[in-house]
Amino acid sequence: MTPKKRKKDADPLAEYRGKRDAERTPEPVPDDEALPHGDDDTFVVQEHHARSLHWDLRLERDGVLVSWAVPKGLPWSPETNHLAVHTEDHPLEYATFEGEIPRGEYGAGKMIIWDRGTYETEKWSEREVKVVIHGSRVSGRYVLFRTRGRNWMIHRMDPPADPDAEPLPESLLPMRPERRARLPRDQAAWGFEFGWGGRRMPAYVEGGRTRFTDDRGRDVDGPGGLGSRLGAALGARPALLDGELAVVGGREIYMVYDVLHLDGRPLLDTPYQERREALDGLGLSGPRWQTAPWFPGDGDAVREAAGEQGLPGIVAKRLDSPYEPGEESGAWRFVPSR
Structure with a gap:
C-alpha cells in the first residue's frame, strides 16, 4: 500500500505473503490475523545483500513496517537526494530479522540490521513522509517524497550528520x-x-x-x-x-x-x-x-x-x-x- 492510513478491511500484508513461502524462507511470515498494535515509532535500516546491494528503510505505521529500498543508503548531507523505491509493507516482526534468504526466493541474499531505533512523525501523506529518526548510526530529520509510481526520493533536512566529512574526490591521479x-x-x-x-x-x-x-x-x-x-x-x-x-x-x-x-x-x-x-x-x-x-x-x-x-x-x-x-x-x- 502507499504510505497512508489503511482501510480497516484491507490486508496490508497480502503482497508480502504472496511473495514468500513460509516453509522456504527464514523471514517472518505471520498468519492472516489481526495486526499487532504498536506506537508507530519503530524504525529499522537493513543492509540487504541481494542481487544488487541496497538498504531497506522501514517505518512502523498502523501495525506494519512501511518500506523503501534505498540503493545508496540514507544521505548523510542535504546536498544529495537518494532514490528510495517504495516496496511492500512488512510485518512488525521484520524489525528484528537478520538472516540469509535462500537462493531462488524473493529477495535472496543476506539481510543485516544496519541501524534501528525510534522515530517521530512530522507529516504522513500519500506523497510525502516527514520524520525525525533517532538511531545509533543515523539520526536527524528526513523527508521522503514521491516522484513517480513506486519511485520516491529521500532528502536529509538537517545539516550534514558529520559537518567535517568530505566527499570523495571526483578524480585523483595515482602516485x-x-x-x-x-x-x-x-x-x-x-x-x-x-x-x-x-x-x-x-x-x-x-x-x-x-x-x-x-x-x-x-x-x-x-x-x-x-x-x-x-x-x-x-x-x-x-x-x-x-x-x-x-x-x-x-x-x-x-x-x-x-x-x-x-x-x-x-x-x-x-x-x-x-x-x-x-x-x-x-x-x-x-x-x-x-x-x-x-x-x-x-x-x-x-x-x-x-x-x-x-x-x-x-x-x-x-x-x-x-x-x-x-x-x-x-x-x-x-x-x-x-
Whole structure:
C-alpha cells in the first residue's frame, strides 16, 4: 500500500505473503490475523545483500513496517537526494530479522540490521513522509517524497550528520614510484610490496557501488561484477582505494595496496604505514580482489620472493611518506627483482 492510513478491511500484508513461502524462507511470515498494535515509532535500516546491494528503510505505521529500498543508503548531507523505491509493507516482526534468504526466493541474499531505533512523525501523506529518526548510526530529520509510481526520493533536512566529512574526490591521479637499481640502505624505515605489473586502477567506492579510473584519471570499466561486489564488501563505508588489476595465479585479481579517503576523511597526508594499517583493517578479501601484502623492513627477502614468483620487481615505500597525487616521488621506489 502507499504510505497512508489503511482501510480497516484491507490486508496490508497480502503482497508480502504472496511473495514468500513460509516453509522456504527464514523471514517472518505471520498468519492472516489481526495486526499487532504498536506506537508507530519503530524504525529499522537493513543492509540487504541481494542481487544488487541496497538498504531497506522501514517505518512502523498502523501495525506494519512501511518500506523503501534505498540503493545508496540514507544521505548523510542535504546536498544529495537518494532514490528510495517504495516496496511492500512488512510485518512488525521484520524489525528484528537478520538472516540469509535462500537462493531462488524473493529477495535472496543476506539481510543485516544496519541501524534501528525510534522515530517521530512530522507529516504522513500519500506523497510525502516527514520524520525525525533517532538511531545509533543515523539520526536527524528526513523527508521522503514521491516522484513517480513506486519511485520516491529521500532528502536529509538537517545539516550534514558529520559537518567535517568530505566527499570523495571526483578524480585523483595515482602516485608513482621512481625506478631504482638498488634497495634503500635504511630498510627499517621502509615498507615493501610486490610489483604486480598490472594496470593501475584507483577505485571510488560509495553506497555499495564502485567507479574506476585509470592512471590518467579517466573513467574506465572494471571487469564484469568486480565493482558491485567490491562495493558490497565495503557496504555503506565510502572509500577511495589505490590498486591495480593484475594476473595472479592465472586469474585477474584487483590488488589493493592503499586507501586514500575513508569514511569522509582524506588520508593523503597520513603516513604510508598508518594508511596500510587502515587498509588492513577493512579486511578486503574476495574472489576478485585482495589486499596486497606489505612487509616492513625486509626488502631483500621480498625482492628474492618476487624473483621466485616471476614478478617484475618490488616497490619500496617510506613508512612516513604522505601520498603525493600525480607525482613520481623518491618516497616510493620500484626496484627490479633481477
